[in-house]
Amino acid sequence: MKRHLISAADLTRDDAVLILDTAEEMARVADRPIKKLPTLRGRTVVNLFFEDSTRTRISFEAAAKRLSADVINFSAKGSSVSKGESLKDTALTLEAMGADAVVIRHGDSGAPHRLATSDWIGGSVVNAGDGTHEHPTQALLDAFTMRRHLTDGAGQDLSGRHITIVGDILHSRVARSNVHLLTTLGAEVTLVAPPTLVPVGVERWPCEVSYDLDAVLTKSDAVMMLRVQRERMNAAFFPTEREYARRYGLDGDRMGRMPDHAIVMHPGPMNRGMEITAQVADSPRCTAVEQVANGVSIRMAVLYLLLGGNEPAVTTTAHPSPATTPDGGAARRPSSRTEETK
Amino acid sequence: MSKTLIRGAKVLGGEAQDVLITDGVIAAVGDELAGTEDAAVVEAAGRILLPGLVDLHTHLREPGREDSETVLTGTKAAAVGGFTAVHAMANTFPVADTAGVVEQVWRLGKESGYCDVQPVGAVTVGLEGKKLAELGAMHDSAAGVRVFSDDGKCVDDAVIMRRALEYVKAFDGVIAQHAQEPRLTEGAQMNEGIVSAELGLAGWPAVAEESIIARDVLLAAHVGSRVHICHLSTAGSVEIVRWAKSKGWNVTAEVTPHHLLLTDELVRSYNPVYKVNPPLRTEADVLALREALADGTIDCVATDHAPHPHEDKDCEWGAAAMGMVGLETALSVVQHTMVDTGLLDWAGVADRMSFRPAEIGRLKGHGRPVSPGEPANLTLLDPAYRGPVDPAGFASRSRNTPYEGRELPGRVSHTFLRGRATVVDGKLA
Incomplete structure (x- = not known):
């Protein structure tokens, strides 16, 4: 049973x-x-x-x-x-x-x-x-949201879609569940984070890993920004909040380089100004509120x-x-x- | 005059011989011995006779945690496992960091009568790593402590470690280091690697062990002292110890039975019975440890017998205590991983589980050859026995074994402590 x-x-x-x-x-x-x-x-x-x-x-x-x-x-x-x-x-x-x-x-x-x-x-x-x-239910609602935006809907999976997950992969249960589920549904997943926030052993996960957000944005159908806790800074995972935001945050310029159909996702709660700027969070391309529903x-x-x-x-x-x-x-x-x- | 004749046992796995014990001493070894008419006979055809096993690393929990083990129950478990001497670790409550506490443990061991108990003294006061405990007083006490360890915690301060190594040279002591760099293992739950990445359990990197071992072998060489590495668990640690020995430095090391058999794949069950410090590592580490034990890079097997009450394991992984009981299954696991695989013969087992640990601990009367005139501390093993491990039958007060239901070979049929049988036909005498 x-x-x-x-x-x-x-x-x-x-x-x-x-x-x-x-x-x-x-x-x-x-x-x-x-x-x-x-x-x-x-x-x-x-x-x-x-x-x-x-x-x-x-x-x-x-x-x-x-x-x-x-x-x-x-x-x-x-x-x-x-x-x-x-x-x-x-x-x-x-x-x-x-x-x-x-x-x-x-x-x-x-x-x-x-x-x-x-x-x-x-x-x-x-x-x-x-x-x-x-x-797992967070990953399912994420996949549901992607399917509504990126496919014809019912009966479909996410074959061939490129999904990018950005942020604190090491401590993220959302990332782990999404890597499993999205690859099961046929999507190609890329994780982006500073090397300090990627787990040792990630090489066996069914996904790509990149340290360079700009390199993967242009080929992403969806970009999921993970919450990064400010306390991580004190444990030396990254030097400063500002450096993190510069290298791995999603702002309007970066969003502009994404394909037109691509969506921005966030599991919430958002750290505005850290991993995502207000301009992106409040844009129609951001599905954060829809994800809640x-x-x-x-x-x-x-x-x-x-x-x-x-x-x-x-x-x-x-x-x-x-x-x-x-x-x-x-x-x-x-x-x-x-x-x-x- | 008490006499026991062990008839037809393979001494250290060699030719079948008779062994006559008279008044606690081995009187004769050979065929058709004289003067055996009035001896009690133990028929031992097909069995292996070993010198009584010696454990360098046992947690008897008394004083303080008598809910998990006492000196009496722990020494009973030791006897069932074929041990005639165990080293009782210092992390009790109160900590064995004074002559008073080590003498208490020593006295409890004397009273138990099942197995000799050699107390280990703490290196630092309260195992806090800050101030040396009175090592000399513990050595000079009735307990005669020669092995010192903060086991459970690492002596991570390099200066304290250096001083301890130097100080115990005065009485030929040894520091047994629990190698675990504390900052690299904050909150650590399991070996860091492929499995921890999937399970989302905080990783315990191999380098946290290896970096301390590297430092300590260099310190031991620098001050000309000897250091013993507790429960070595990684392939990298093996390489460092091998290198140190190649330099001629006075470094010894132990491995636990569970690190010779189990891997971190078992943690996928999130069953805390597999939670242990140091953590279960990978298959490659297990194979490297077996090879190192076979070639002598690792000197001995030590159980790290760590009893815990049921409630400390009957919970979620993060809340569970670390440790496994091991005294009653150690020899079976060694047979399974080392003998049945062809890596070690029974003479090798005698060396790694009796001669070497007794020598490292400078323990008198144990780890001696099976020869006339030697104290009759002996273990008789039936290597053909096969059966599942049943914790309900343990002599230990605790049941936290990772082998429940697992089929393991070999069973200790008799244990003799100075000629007196503590175990007969697999049961406590």
Whole structure:
């Protein structure tokens, strides 16, 4: 049984396209006067957040609520977790309360994997960002956004598209998930960063690495700017904020050298003036706000496919739902690493 | 007068012979020995007789962390693993940095009776790397400390390390260095490389170990002292030690069983049972370590037996403690990685797991040949045994083994401490 989403590397091309297509269906719901589907009525989704991330939490919360699930938000701050309760005891508590899915954000890489492979809980685990490891739903919403701008949409992948990801690759879970997912979808990915912010071992990743932003801009269909924390400067990853912005920041001049159709992406929150200037952030080519909206659709699709069983996601659309298969959608649900590494 | 006859064992893997033990001493070795009529007989056909194993690197946790191990449970585990002497590391609570604490550990070892316990003294007060502990007082104490180590922490201050190396020359001591450059390993979780890049776990570069080893062999050469490198884990470290030895410098090194077998690929499971310091490295490192142990560049195997209570491993990777238990599986892992692969014969195992560690620790009465007149510290191994590792059966108080369920060869059938059987037919006597 496939029931978790831990890593973007666990998704096949067909899994990923199914999620994106399902998200398109979900997005249509947002255009209705009543933005709610009955699909997950009676199911309980727990948002288990050990790190503050209001954006991601409310995105998952909105997604679950639009599918009529009951949502419990569990924030580590001010809870028993801050008094030293272990992940295991927290998980056992949630299990006892009957959680069907646990959406987990954790500062330690591998914590969702641990949750999914332990016998602590029986429900689905969705990784909402773990340490510097992965953030698979972010990669999915990024791919969804790219597909809408760079292809004809439903059923398509990103074959042949050139995607450039710029910034703190070393500490970025967004970059890791995107490298996996975008290459699975056929895109060619180039990472751009100062050498200090590229991990040792990157040579085995299925992507190119460049230290020169200007050299790759002109052939990029999408340029994703990652948030660079100012604290990195104090750990000698780069000399000064200004030097970083000069060499690796995206300003209007650089954006002007991108192909006309190319988009600028940012997972947020943005450091205006650091990795991206206000001129670029506020330009129509920047999809940062659109990515937030797409995030809800993607998370609806993921929760639906993990929990929804055999019923069609959207019953009243004129088109047959891609999420529906004659024998039920189970066989096409996203796979998980759980089975593969046993 | 107590007599035991071990009949038909392959002494150090050689020809089958009988060994007669009388009053704790090896009385005779050979065929058809006289005076054996009243001896208790241990039938040992097909088994290997080795000198009692000596561990230079054991964490017995007492005083302070009796929830994970005590001197008594740790020495029981040692006996089951075929050890007759262990060196108890100094990172206890309180730290073994005074004559009082090392004497306490020494006394607890005497009382246990399963295995001799030789306390290791801390190099610096509180393992803080700032001020030398009273090394002379620990040496002069009843514990007679000759090995000093801040293990768990690196003596990273070059001046402190130099002074320690020089100071212990007065009583033929040795500094056993935990080589880990602290700045390069802040927050480090696993070997830095291909796997860490994928898993997003903070990397622990090989250079953090190698740069300290390079510095310390140069320091040891400069002051004419001897240095011992704990749990060497990288191919680069092997190269540096090989170079230092080629210069004739007084450098010795140990490798753990787990670094001879396991690689960082296992960390993909995020199972903290694989979290250890130094971290599991790559296949290339494992092969280099085996080769170095075979050719003598690495002098000995040391377990770095590091017990932890269940809760310290039953959690997410980042929150978990580092370390693995190893006493009860060490000889099996060495058989599997070194003997069954043809890299080392049983005489070589005797050298790397008994003679050399006893010599490095200047330990009397252990690491001696299987010859008449020598103390009867002996280990009898059934090399044909095959079976899965079952932590539930461990004598250790802790269960944090990376080998649970893994099929490993060999089992210690008997251990003799000065002629007294501490283990009989694989069970504590």
